[in-house]
Amino acid sequence: MAFDINSTLNKTVVDIPPSGIRRFFDIAATMEDVVSLGVGEPDFVTPWHIREAGILSLEKGHTHYTGNAGLMELRKEICNYMNRRFDLKYDAATQVLVSVGGSEAIDAAIRCLVTPGDEVIIPEPAFVCYVPMVQMAGGTPVTIDLKEEDEFRLTAKQLREAITPKTKLLILPFPNNPTGGIMAKEDLEEIAEVLAETNIVVLSDELYAELTYGGEKHVSIANIPGMMERTVVINGLSKAYAMTGWRIGFACGPAPLIKQMIKVHQFGIMSAPTTAQYAAIEALRNGDSDIAMMKEEYDMRRRYIIDGFNKLGLTCFEPKGAFYVFPCIRSTGLTSEEFCTKLLEEQRVAVVPGNAFGASGEGFIRVSYAYSIKNIEKALERIERFMKK
Template sequence: MRNPLAEKIVEIRPSGIRKFFDIAQEMKDTISLGVGEPDFDTPWHIRDEGIYSLEKGRTFYTSNAGLKELREEIGNYIYRKQGIRYEHPLKEILVTVGGSEAIDIGFRAMINPGDEVLIPQPSFVSYEPCAVMAGAKPVIINLKAENEFRLTARELEEAITDRTKILVLPFPNNPTGAIMERKDLEAIAEVILKHDIYVMSDEIYAELSYKEKHVSIAQLPGMQERTILINGFSKAFAMTGWRLGYACGPELIIEQMIKIHQFAIMCAPTTSQYAAIEALKNGDEDVTEMCTAYNQRRRYLLHAFREMGLECFEPYGAFYIFPCIKEFGLTSDDFAMRFLKEERVAVVPGTAFGDCGEGYLRISYASSLENLRTAMQRMKRFVSKLREEKKG
């Protein structure tokens, strides 16, 4: 029989995150700090709006790009939060099935075969395979712990060639929790403008920033017209299962993204769209409450790692922490697997987010303080055991 599979799909590795999550699900008394999902329920007033939309029989397709009111409200929200004004939200904003769909169709709308996409790593697992599926050549920029895993203008400059078309800007960052401050973005913007490239700015964790208010590169002069800003409702509003995201950008690009979305998806879930309108209008207090809880957990984990002598830079965004485990001489995968089997705690090896994640772990603090305390007691015991083994 003829091989039915596409070679480029076969060559893509499965997500390294799901491997440990799936194993943990089969084990009893396991604490999972692996999956990046809020442990909060979607706030009741948002759920109520979704329920009400069903009761009213709002179960039909919306327009391909999303409900008019939702796109207008997204525009209002971005202006209120970041001062970025989309003058024509019905033409510059597209509602998608999660931020992940926006990443995928953004690449497909912009990439020609052989174009290069710059991907700073460690970063979210979808960027590289989505770029490959769109026909691009991914070019990896290895971020460094000594720079707090920020992208520097020098690193960007060194990676650009005459084939470079898009820079992925994944901040606040999954898995490191790193952020980019305004001064960092200003230096990056100079290089982008100099080389006439575009930016895919994934800002799904924009609301979860603990040092200062999040700054989008689209706020900077000359950048809005060359930036696809991607965001959604999963992380800030605890709406992962509702599968709703959005992309904002130049009409020229959004128009082509809508075309792909139209043929592949039709429209995002109608119930989710009505719930999202309520989230944007009346969800600020919920986000603040959840962000405060995450920050408390973040500070607890930093303290716990310092107490057990594990090196860890301070993350100021998202809900992840990225401790270094190089001292033990184990690969990230081996450390994570042993930790899971011996102490029943699931974490994700840093290599799931790129080769430069070797020697690190991603630990999600989207879990209760009680779980985190128990997990850190087990981590302390495991680390002590490894240090004893090393001595022996």
């Protein structure tokens, strides 16, 4: 019998479709003079004082593993940060895990909670990792289609309808990538009311928590009375401090859950990169003004780009978080994929089709404004030419 590697592969993994974002950018990469509004990470370079702290840690020879949960000094800074910025109190010794980016913490949390047969509620459009992670853990993803008329918020009614006796976990990805939607305190209170009658755990992905605009300060569901004990908050330094490449995220939550997550983390990862952990300490300790500076810049670009799309007749609701706008392209009569493919071919502008983030993203495109005003302007001019055709 001939050996066939394909027959040995885990079917659950094989069946996960390739990313819709990637496929698109593979095409864009073969073209010249492409103006991109596609990338989902800050365009800022990590502030120098933070980079310097990383360099200094190398000079001092801090090149070993750290404790599995992360440096205690960093975990303490994380607790200070969560308390200072979001009014959430955690114990550094038992309630914090430093992970390799937010994604690893999300994966660890899902693996520690979800067993075969469990259902996980995932509001969509959302970041692309949740469904595959749930599937790999043997769980069943139950998606909720968020609506533009609700400003892509999760409503209590939608949540109530999705809950079954098998529901184990609710993913709450706000501020949202790709829509830029947020959940206000009142929205979360309604969600909390539904959850209070259940045994459902909440995974609140708050990577974009620092990036909210128009006076809307981020509120975590863990801030709602009674919710802290059932919520694991995932946050990190990637988006707030422009530190994507450093790979530092963290999870804060109930000690029994964090204890299990540390096991998953320690066997799969060992510990988050040491240099990056030292840089993270400096960021959390002295980086509040960096956040303010970058946020102000994003906010300006946000106003600029919303106005641009509305003038082009591609209406978008006002996104109050993250660094994405999610304009509706239905008026063109094209599907999201057709729109993006044609826009790329005819005008060399790369944006991401909304359906890459779930079926309910159909009819929309994700546009990132983590780009310079010049770049945004150039892209808008080209989209205008495209629309006139």
